[in-house]
Amino acid sequence: MRITLHLDTLDRVNPAAYAILWLDDTSFKWSREAHLGLALPAWGTLRTDAGNTLICGPFDTQPLCVLEGLALGKQGGSFDRETGRAHLYPRDEANAKSGHWHVQCVDCEHIEPEFGIFADEPSGSKRYA
Known part of the structure; x- marks a missing residue:
């Protein structure tokens, strides 16, 4: 399933800061579709913990965002317009920056995104992100 997620209102980072992320709940990877004012890598891994989703970098399990x-x-899956709080953990600061996330779109069809290949996959892989 593809979930397009919008992070915003992280005003302590930048008043206009946002990121649009593509979450793949099959491979447990994410990719950044667009962003402004948020220093997130182009892609990374996902983890779950106690009903939360942790956005991690490509090669570590330390969360960048919760x-x-x-x-x-979860049973029934995510749904369009679902919302919640987001906590951004910048690498250079101890305190989290809080904002919100909301689901823009849930796509249950298996589709191949137009751009990008995850760097941790073998050469020649057909998996895109």
């Missing part, structure tokens, strides 16, 4: 209440793989 999405409260977004439980990937």
Whole structure:
């Protein structure tokens, strides 16, 4: 399932800061579709913990962002316009910056995104993100 997620109102980072992320709940990877004012890598891995989704970098399990209440793989799945709090953990600061997330779109069809290949996959892989 593809979930398009919008992070925003992280005003302590930048008043206009936002990111649009594509979450793949099958591979547990994400990619950044667009952003302004948020220093997130182009892609990374996902973890779940106690009903939350943790947005991690491509090669570590330390969360960059925690999405409260977004439980990937839960019974019934995510739904359009679902919302919750987001906590951004910048690498250079101890305190989280809080904002919100909301689901823009849930696509249950298996589609291949137009751009990008995850760097941790073998050469020649057909999996895109």
